[in-house]
Amino acid sequence: MRDLSETVALVTGASRGVGRGIAVELGTAGATVYVTGRSVDDDTTEGVPGTVTETAELVTEAGGEGIAVACDHTDDEQVAALVDRIEDEHGRLDLLVNNVWGGYEGHDETFGFPFWKQPIDRWDRMFDAGVRAHFTTSRLVAPMMRAQQGGLIVGISAGDGEKFRGSVPYDTAKTAVDRLHQGMAYELEPDGVTSLVVYPGFTRTERVVAAFESVGDDLPESAHSPEFVGRAVVAxxxxEDVFxxxxxIFKVGDLAREYDFTDTDGSQPEPYDLPTDPV
Structure with a gap:
């Protein structure tokens, strides 16, 4: 069991899915975790189950301290208020997990269409509620981390080397997330602040499970739980040498082997390989 009882963390987009899995595993390690999202009480995104309130409760039940904050990460004032609150209440932030991602909202059969048949609002969602949201939160927490001469920023992205991700807006947005965190690493290096990217594999999120159930298909055997990603972030x-x-950029499956952790069922899924050829 890794001890993060002295760690103050922020996990964005943690109402459900990967964000929730990360937050809960941080709670299991004893961390104080601010969990953010737009889904509160009965007001959930596109009716998908999960709220920040529920996630915060799960964090506390796991052994940490969960703090739910309703926050739309496309609203700069809300994000600034969130960061101010963390600084007021704790005076520091040790871990930021940039997980928020609105790119799957409005998901339909057009997702894999050629770029000239893609709805333009998909591009907007992926960049506004994805890349820009990661940038906004990072730029606001950077002064705290620079002042404390340490901290870890984890960007949750997706990919497999130079392989095309199957959709031009998606591929471009995820590549931008990768490059954003690499650029931040370069500029934060003199302050001892770490910025890196984690690639989950095929994850059994609520949206993914519902999508497969809707067409009567079984999930791939390689699919893993959101908590598996959380265990990578905890590790x-x-x-102490994370800098x-x-x-x-690190695949969860590879990190599992390096840090010797397993999924919730005791398995250790292989690193995810995209079934597409390099561009």
Whole structure:
């Protein structure tokens, strides 16, 4: 068991899915975790189950301290108020997980269409509620981390080397997330702040499970839980030498082997390989 009882963390987009899995695993390690999202009480995104209130309760039940904050990360004032609150209440932030991602909203059969048939609002969602949201939160927490001469920023992205991700807006947005965190690593290096990217594999999120159930298909055997991603983040946050990884991109399956952790069922899924050819 890795001990993060002295760690103050912020996980964005944690109402459900990967964000929730990360937050809960940080709670299991004893961390104080601010969890953010737009879904509160009965007001959930596109009717998908999960709220920040529920996630915060799960964090506390796991052994940490969960703090739910309703926050739309496309609203700069809300994000600034969130960061101010963390600074007022704790005076520091040790871990930021940039997980928020609105790119799957409005998901339909057009997702894999050629770019000239893609709805333009998909591009907007992926960049406004994805790339820009990661940038906004990072630029606001950077002064705190620079002042404390340490901290870890984890960007949750997706990909497999130079392979095309199957959709031009998606591929471009995820590549931008990668490059954003690599650029931040370069500029934060003199302050001892780590910025890196983590690639989950095929994850059993609520949206993914519902999508497969809707067409009567079984999930791939390689699919893993959101908590598996959380265990990767916990391992990185507990690693005293994590700064040596700054600017890197790491698959969860590879991290599981390096840090010797398993999924919730005791398995250790292989690193995810995209079934597409390099561009």
């Amino acid at each position: 990185l946050a507990a690693d 040596t990884r700054t600017g890197g």
